[in-house]
Amino acid sequence: MSADELWWRRPFQMFQTNLREIDAGLDVERVLDYLEDFGARAWLLSVGGIVSNYPTDLEFQTRNPALAERPSGDLVGDAVAAAGRRGIRVLARMDFSKVDHRRAERHPEWCFTGADGTQQVYNGLTSVCPSGDYYQHRLFEVVDEVLDRYAVDGFFFNWMSFNEVDYSKAHRGCCHCLACRRGFAAFAPGTELPAGPGSPGYPAWRRFTAGVLDELTARVRAHVSARRPAAPLILGDRADIVFHEANNAVGRTLWHHRTAEHVSAARTHRPDVPVLTNAVAFVDMPYRLAGEEPNHFAQYLVQAIARGANPSTYIMGTPDDVGYECLDVAGELTRFHRDHDAFYRDLAPAARVLLVRPDPLKLAPERLEEATGEFRGLYSALLEAHVPFDVLPEPRVPDVAAQGRLDGYGLVVLPDLGPLDPAAAAALGRFARGGGGVLATGASGFDGEGSQLDGSPVLRRTAVRDTVESVRSMHLRRPGRDGARPRGELPVVGAFHVVEPSPDAETDLPVLSRAPYGPPEKCHGHLPLDIPGALWRAHGAGQVAVLPWTPGRAYHQVGLSGHRDVFVEAALRTANGPVRVDTDLPEQVEVVLGGSAAGGVVHLINHSGEVPQGFRAPLPVHGRRLRVPWWSRQPSFALRSRTGLDPDGAGALPRLDLFEVLVERPPVADR
Incomplete structure (x- = not known):
């Protein structure tokens, strides 16, 4: 089928009723009335997996006993038929992450197994492993049964992952089932299967599990597409529709731009692939009776549609069961998106600055935290300075470059990424040579002493200061403009990489040496050093700039506008052409x-x-x-x-x- 014939290639709006076992007797027509008033044209309905809301004949599936409340005994059949009469799409929510005790005992080879040999049991259900037979084969039998019986319009698979963290936020470690042992040994020969994040082999484990899930997603997508081409799979990067859940959580520090970041990362990578943002209308799963703050929920949907995602609202139970105050604004924004779909059709990113997001699969947990702080600080700086930008995951840089889409940008920003993939480094060098600007901060592009970036203004790196004590009391001097007096000093927070400039590099932001910071009588002695905090160098028609410290981490942690302004000034100086509105x-x-x-x-x-x-x-x-x-x-x-x-x-x-x-x-x- 052509893209124009696929319903999900056009803007759509969704509503999810995440049903409990006791909800199988719901009034289908009443729910559909609510969805139509809400502005939703698609319904994500709980269909199968842990509990089947239809009369499954598969031995390894469990019929919902509450189906007995329905005259038909079939919630899915009733919903699909009623929605079809109204022109509302029904998508099947499946959850294959767990099985009951009886099936776990019968098929231990399906189950997630900890390093201590124990299974992962939560509320009587046992987690299964994506490497095992249940995911790799039985899943397809369930999908076929659903497709054989019902004209569903798509599928979403909940929690298709290696369940290292359970519903109580407890870390359960890496899976040591036989399938994972075999697979990891083939993936990383000679590397010991890790027990958890503290193990040396954990980064390799993350890459292994990502590959397993990517391959499984691709197989499911191909299977569904072959049987029903108009039914998309909503899941990860290899699916027809990329899924993002916008949610809150008690005890988690809020990143206010999380929704916009994730949508932008998906749309920048593949602007022709739809994204669905499913916004959770309650505070947290344990507190699912408490609705989200309306102004908070509104940001989920506004950030989503602004970056080109389709909006969805997610509740527990049915609309009759909840009185979430945020549903009023959710409906208002959903109807706005529906009523202006001509302007949201094929909405793709159009900024001239590209902010690269660190790759979590290559960094140790502590380095990932540091790089994330740098990324978020630079994200906030660009936003506040009205420099529009798109986000791109670091591993996707070679893909976007190969498609020629880097050429649409005037600047690429690399926030403390560490060593770069050689293909990415080469692509960025070609981008700068052709007229683009590349701005690297922190450790971006450093591999040992040398820089990986063609045209770098750094001849070599001579020292690394990346502990709190090693940079404490270090400052950068901001020279005045046009010979005026200096604009003051900025503290170095995070890390500083001492570099030797290339002979033809331009430099700025000289370093002031560390000095005692207590007692007050001894707080003196800062000396100007011949060490730059900013470097530029022409490369072909463009230029490469390096800030060999972490202004984003500094801004994220301390909040001084000077850190933001120094970075933005460097960005505007490096960019090819205008990038600021x-x-x-x-x-x-x-x-x-x-x-x-x-x-x-x-x-x-x-x-x-x-x-x-x-x-x-x-x-x-x-x-x-x-x-x-x-x-x-x-x-x-x-x-x-x-x-x-x-x-x-x-x-x-x-x-x-x-x-x-x-x-x-x-x-x-x-x-």
Whole structure:
């Protein structure tokens, strides 16, 4: 089938009822009434796996005993038939992550096995391993039974992973079942199968498990597609639709931009592959009766649609069972997306800066935490400076380069990534030689003494200071502009790599040596050193810049605007062409650029309501302006306020509350 014939290639809106065993008697028509009012055109329904909501005939599946409450004895059959009459798609939620005690005893080869030889049991259910026969073969029998009986419109597999962490957030270690032992030995000969994150072989284990899941996902996708081409698989990178769950969790530090980051990473990698953001309407699984804060939930969906994802709302039980206050705003935003689908069709990233996200599979846990802090600090800096950007996972750089899509960017930012894959380093060198800018921070591109980046301004690295004590009291001096007095000093936080510049490199941000910091009488002695904190070098038609320290970690941890400003200044100096929008919007307003079938699209997201662990109502913003310097056609209409704009971008924008969407032309009804 062509892409135009596949329903999920067009914008859609979904609602998930994650059903408990006791919900099998639900009123199908009543739920569908709710979905239609909500604005959803797809229903994610619990179908099979741990519990089957249809009369399965497979010995290793369990019929839901509550099906006896239905005259038909078949919830899935009733739902598919009723939804079909209304034109609503039904997608099957499957969960193959666990089996009951009886089947675990009969088939121990299916089960996750810890390093101590014990199985992983939670609430009477035993976790199974993706390497084992249940996932590798029995899964396909269940999928075939569903496809044989029902015209479902797609599949989603819940928790298809190596369950190292259980529902209580307890880490259960790596699987040591026979299938994993054989597979890991073939994948990493000579490496001992790790017990958990503290084991030396854990990075190799992460790469092994990722490969197992990728291969399994590809097989499932091919199987479903062969049987029902119009039914997509919603899962990971190898699926038809990339899935992201936007959720909160008690005890987890909130990253306010998590949804936008994940959607951007997927869409930048493969802009032709749809993304689904399933936003959880309750606070956390143990507290599923407590609805999410409405302003927090609204950010899930706004960040999702701004980056090109399809919105979905997820509840436990049925709409009659919950009174979540956030469902009002969820419905409002879902209907907005539905009513303006012409502007969301084929919405793809259109920024001129690419921020590379660290690869978790190559870094030890402590290094991943450091690199993530650098990434998030630079993410915040670009957002606040109104430099629109797209996110790309580090392993995907060679893919995007091979497709020629790096050439659309003026700048690529590498946040403390450490040694680069040789293919990525070569691609970035070609990108700079052809006119692009590459800006590396921290350890990015260093492998031993030398730099992997062609055209690097660093001749060699001579020392590494990457402990708290080794950089404590170290400063960078910000020279004044045009001979003016210095603009002050910045503390070095995180790591500093002492480098020798290439002879033709330009340098800036000289280092001031460490000095005593107590008692006060001894707090003196900082000396200027011949060590640069910023370096540039021309490379072909472009240039390569290095900040051999971690400004993102510093900004993320300390919050000094000077760290942000030094990085942004370096980014603007390194970039080829304009990358920053012309605006007087406050720094709390994010600018997201995209291009759709209807032309250029600008989303403005108001983050002024951010608080440490959530969001409150944002403060309204009035009378500001915005212009995208490299766009020949500026937005002429604001969709949410239904207001015309100055076509030159010089006029005032309408009042901005939570978000606004600026487009090149108004909808047909507004012309």
